[in-house]
Ligand SMILES: NC(=O)c1ccc[n+]([C@@H]2O[C@H](COP(=O)([O-])OP(=O)(O)OC[C@H]3O[C@@H](n4cnc5c(N)ncnc54)[C@H](O)[C@@H]3O)[C@@H](O)[C@H]2O)c1
């Protein structure tokens with residue numbers, strides 16, 4: 001790849017794969033397929049959503065066809081509701097109709113919804129075919145790395161899934177220019193998360209470059225996504241299947257998921273919900289006796305990026321607590337939380353008293369007397 | 372395990388697991404769970420079909436409860452139609468309602484239908500939980516070993532699946548006594564297959580013990596299932612994901628699957644369809660110049676076990692050919708077949724002319740002039 005492109009490797013032994021981050025990459029898809037020996041005779045399925053299809057599918061398809069690949073497009077409706085078994089069923093049908101065989105490739109072109117959904121198709125079609133991630137949202141720097149793929153069940157998010165690593169991740173920064181500003185901010189929330197769990201210097205750099213990041217300056221954005229993907233890939237390569245370490249990536253997610261569920265999916269974006277969740281985790285840190293500045297700093301940074309750190313007033317704290325009890329991270333009778341120990345590092349606590357959590361959920365409500 | 376129990380290991384590195392074959396094993400389930408450190412706090416889901424539930428579920432549940440495990444039963448309708456995404460969806464719901472967590476176990480108690488279906492639940496619920504196979508049909512000596520799990524799509528059988536190895540296989544021979552005789556014969560068809568691809572001595576022994584096997588003599592049956600599982604596990608441990616060698620297990624399946632599809636699932640049992648398919652493969656061997664006795668011997672043995680070696684007259688040869696073209700084993704423009712080279716060994720041929728296949732399909736039709 002040429003100079004401007006940043007490259008990373010997710011070290012997973014025989015499943016290791018590269019991440020490329022840069023400009024103008026979509027039009028190089030075919031070239032990369034050929035270089036990496038993807039068989040020309042096996043059709044490719046390009047999965048994307050209606051918004052992204054319109055903007056970027058053709059570039060990818062043209063590039064693949066120019067290199068001799070046959071490609072069929074499968075377009076799903078925009079939004080989280082597409083991560084369902086019935087949409088999955090339709091994609092399996094599309095794969096069959098496109099004649100995909102065991103050597104075929106499924107491409108996810110889009111945000112985390114498309115990545116998770118297409119990834120589950122790739123993981124299960126004929127018991128697993130090649131998979132390529134082409135993230136087009138900032139949030140998807142997270143979802144496209146690490147191999148977690150899933151669909152939702154009516155009763156629980158991401159409950160049906162697999163670990164299925166991509167062959168490569170191709171991150172074309174140009175696509176991010178069309179992202180709605182609210183999606184930009186929400187995506188940056190997961191990037192900050194990677195700093196908060198692993199790298200204080202990166203948090204500092206991030207803080208100092210807020211304006212350039214929010215303005216989608218390609219150099220700043222490329223560096224931030226590179227650093228974010230790097231943290232994710234280091235963690236994943238040490239614990240692919242989330243036996244222990246990988247859980248730290250859930251910082252802010254216990255409260256965050258509960259908020260998403262209670263607000264109704266779509267009301268709060270995932271990145272917004274976890275920003276509030278990270279503010280909550282930072283307050284837990286203080287309860288555990290860590291430096292009170294952790295909580296203040298965390299909130300200050302999120303506010304600087306236009307992200308919420310308060311629970312909307314119309315959300316009922318009881319419902320939030322109840323939703324948390326259903327969360328996967330609620331294990332064998334005790335609450336599990338990822339808790340900061342300083343800016344840039346965290347610990348996994350299995351012993352978080354639920355009344356502390358309750359207290360913090362109350363404090364975080366918009367309009368509650370400031371704690 | 373005590374004396375009468377035969378034990379085998381499927382050698383798959385860190386995913387290695389034991390197969391136990393013997394009498395009175397169901398009532399030892401709880402004991403085995405405890406011995407192997409399955410966590411007591413995590414609920415177990417017992418998946419079975421309506422016929423098997425009635426006969427054997429309680430024995431398993433009582434045993435688990437006596438050892439301190441919480442277990443919920445999920446019963447599906449008897450038959451291949453239960454290997455669907457919608458039944459799968461219902462089982463995910465049952466798992467959620469039973470409170471299964473990441474350390475929980477899904478048990479398949481039943482034939483290959485229950486094994487494949489419950490296995491796919493275990494492979495995907497929370498991205499994979501523990502899985503235990505308790506086969507109760509003879510055919511399931513095949514499906515319970517090797518980790519292939521799947522459900523069907525309206526357009527294709529076994530097209531949605533995963534590789535998910537069980538923690539162990541517990542094969543209680545006592546359960547086989549209630550199997551309908553037609554299921555017994557159909558199951559023995561896959562056992563013979565394991566001899567035909569790998570072990571001439573075993574075919575000879577099998578041939579000599581037809582009466583005891585058909586009479587479900589526990590000693591003969593235990594030995595036959597042990598040898599059948601052994602061939603399967605040797606092949607699987609050399610090629611878990613069917614990159615090459617594992618394909619030999621498909622002897623008889625190219626024609627067999629086509630017959631099942633054309634006859635309508637349920638008309639011909641799987642074991643019956645592949646008996647006809649193996650007769651066809653043996654004729655291909657002769658066309659390739661191998662000993663003509665292969666075809667005669669193959670047919671003689673299947674007939675001895677009351678298995679069909681002719682295609683029912685009402686099945687249209689064109690439809691069979693067309694169904695084969697849709698089969699996964701039809702690769703990149705050429706027909707792939709597993710072809711015997713003698714009784715007890717096979718080769719994978721990528722170069723089988725489709726007109727040979729056509730000819731043989733015609734010859735095999737009931738009432739066609741004997742070839
Ligand atoms: N697998 C993982 O490890 C992991 C990690 C984090 C999140 N996730 C999942 O990711 C999903 C959220 O991802 P997301 O925030 O990317 O959501 P998304 O895929 O719904 O994308 C957000 C919105 O942006 C639009 N969009 C995407 N790219 C665009 C572009 N370049 N220009 C204009 N519009 C564009 C989409 O159409 C959509 O409306 C959730 O389902 C979450 O569970 C998965």
Ligand SMILES: NC(=O)c1ccc[n+]([C@@H]2O[C@H](COP(=O)([O-])OP(=O)(O)OC[C@H]3O[C@@H](n4cnc5c(N)ncnc54)[C@H](O)[C@@H]3O)[C@@H](O)[C@H]2O)c1
Pocket residue numbers: 420421422423426449450451454481482483484485487507508509510511513514515516517518519520529546547548549550551554641
């Ligand atoms: N995963 C694999 O590697 C693999 C290999 C071969 C076959 N299979 C699958 O296996 C399935 C066929 O398996 P099967 O033949 O066991 O079918 P099955 O599970 O439908 O069982 C056959 C019948 O026997 C009944 N039954 C089961 N155990 C009984 C018992 N002990 N007493 C009385 N009745 C009993 C069942 O209710 C059913 O009616 C197919 O779906 C096939 O695709 C999978």
Ligand SMILES: [Zn+2]
Pocket residue numbers: 142190253270274
């Ligand atoms: Zn997240």
Ligand SMILES: [Zn+2]
Pocket residue numbers: 513561624641645
């Ligand atoms: Zn079979």
